[in-house]
Amino acid sequence: MGAKIEGKPIKTIICDDFEAMSQCSADLICESLKAKPDSLLCLPAGSSATRTFQILKERADSGEVDFSEAYFVSLDEWLDLKDESENCTAFMLQNFYNPLNIDKNKIRLFDIHAENLEEECKSVDKYIFDHGGIDLMLLGLGMNGHLGLNEPGESFDSYAKVVTLDTVTQQVGQKYFSKSTDLTRGITLGVRHIFDSKKVILQVGGMAKADIVKKVYESKPSFEIPGTVMQLLDNGVVVLDRDAASSLENVSCE
Numbered sequence: 001m002g003a004k005i006e007g008k009p010i011k012t013i014i015c016d017d018f019e020a021m022s023q024c025s026a027d028l029i030c031e032s033l034k035a036k037p038d039s040l041l042c043l044p045a046g047s048s049a050t051r052t053f054q055i056l057k058e059r060a061d062s063g064e065v066d067f068s069e070a071y072f073v074s075l076d077e078w079l080d081l082k083d084e085s086e087n088c089t090a091f092m093l094q095n096f097y098n099p100l101n102i103d104k105n106k107i108r109l110f111d112i113h114a115e116n117l118e119e120e121c122k123s124v125d126k127y128i129f130d131h132g133g134i135d136l137m138l139l140g141l142g143m144n145g146h147l148g149l150n151e152p153g154e155s156f157d158s159y160a161k162v163v164t165l166d167t168v169t170q171q172v173g174q175k176y177f178s179k180s181t182d183l184t185r186g187i188t189l190g191v192r193h194i195f196d197s198k199k200v201i202l203q204v205g206g207m208a209k210a211d212i213v214k215k216v217y218e219s220k221p222s223f224e225i226p227g228t229v230m231q232l233l234d235n236g237v238v239v240l241d242r243d244a245a246s247s248l249e250n251v252s253c254e
């Protein structure tokens, strides 16, 4: 992408701490779901969203929100794992789909064992198009700026695809596994899905992400830092806690 493309100021909400950030994202998700109960939602595996998922479960249990009519599509998944018991799907089942009793028929997971993964990507794209697009994507930010598994250098002009994982993702991704795991390839929704989504929430917490958050805000939109796509979205919002926002200067908030 040429350096000439200018981004816009990112719509931003800065929360006091991780708990407030998680509550804020849960509020936005509930608001969206109430407006359209049969929304197609895309939620991320990873540590950023775990508390948000607990809050959504609490709210579903209290009847404040109802996920029974909603549909779900996977954001990303590791490929070629010898042991799949700790992959993104397992994480989502454990932390969201099972606790909230989501009907399995309403979840479109990536079939990582499909004979033809390119065809599988097209089939996931079709699922999304057939549902009229994704209504809401909740995203986390990788330490290298990735969104889903859209790694640095990947085009913004693609839908679901198979990707080679960046060395940072290979290393940081170890945190999801109880033993050392070879992470070489992944399958992910593409940045075009992020552009097309009716609402995008990027949720980032913690000091460890402060530097990459600064780059997302202060670099020109570029394939090298996929998170910079937030500067190009009309329907995007970044929800930060104070730690993740601590390196930012001059950010105007909601």
Ligand SMILES: N[C@@H]1[C@@H](O)[C@H](O)[C@@H](COP(=O)(O)O)O[C@@H]1O
Pocket (backbone or CB within 6 Å): 044, 045, 046, 047, 048, 049, 075, 076, 139, 140, 141, 142, 143, 147, 148, 149, 169, 173
């Ligand atoms: N592929 C996942 C992303 O979908 C996730 O949102 C992001 C942040 O992860 P975490 O929330 O664990 O920091 O990186 C992971 O590698």
